[in-house]
């Protein structure tokens with residue numbers, strides 16, 4: 001267990017679980033949460049024993065957005081520092097070498113949805129609710145949602161969410177591609193842990209390279225992105241995991257990946 005004040009970080013069975021832990025304010029994100037989260041992510045990215053990271057929230061929310069009490073007192077200069085801190089947090093999350101699963105157990109609003117969008121996979125409970133309500137506060141999303149939502153579900157749905165600020169239920173989030181899967185509330189963590197366990201069994205070098213190719217390819221044109229795939233595919237042929245994976249298949253046994 002960790003010594004953070006706004007989150008908990010547990011490592012078990014090659015999986016790290018980061019839980020936002022300010023349930024009294026529905027896990028609203030303030031400067032301390034962002035700073036502690038960045039510290040936690042840095043410890044995870046350098047930990048060879050962690051193969052998958054899961055994010056969730058304590059209580060009835062995943063994260064109900066940026067902390068409005070803290071934001072209310074900021075001037076424009078402080079808002080820039082806050083937004084840049086948030087972007088550092090989101091970029092570190094998106095670029096984490098390990099796969100990241102968001103276990104969305106309740107409200108994922110504003111900054112909460114931005115955190116989920118920077119994860120690789122989003123699994124939601126049936127009672128989860130989503131939204132980008134910033135215009136109701138007279139601002140716009142400031143931690144990446146204008147871009148990451150648009151890249152995930154298109155500009156039309158993104159504009160609808162931001163222009164109306166309306167809350168979206170889990171079934172609608174699934175139908176628009178905002179989340180990968182919706183499960184009954186009581187099955188959320190089992191589903192996510194099972195998916196994490198499956199990822200832990202794969203060749204870790206391959207998995208990390210797959211994440212990099214998919215993420216980086218999105219910023220390239222198709223020709224360049226396909227070239228990146230070829231180069232990465234080729235590089236993996238020189239790894240012990242590739243030799244072991246294919247050998248194990250041919251010998252009809254489970255692979256023993258060493259990474």
Ligand code: COA
Nearest residue numbers: 024025026028064065066067068069107109110111133134
């Ligand atoms: N920042 C600061 N405090 C927040 C918060 C946020 N983003 N979201 C919730 N809280 C606090 C509430 O002020 C309340 O505190 P209190 O008990 O001292 O009054 C507590 O969390 C519980 O929230 P409450 O509003 O009473 O719960 P609810 O079930 O009636 O409504 C929400 C839940 C999520 C719909 C509502 O809290 C909300 O709209 N939150 C803000 C969402 C938002 O705009 N996020 C984007 C910010 S950019």
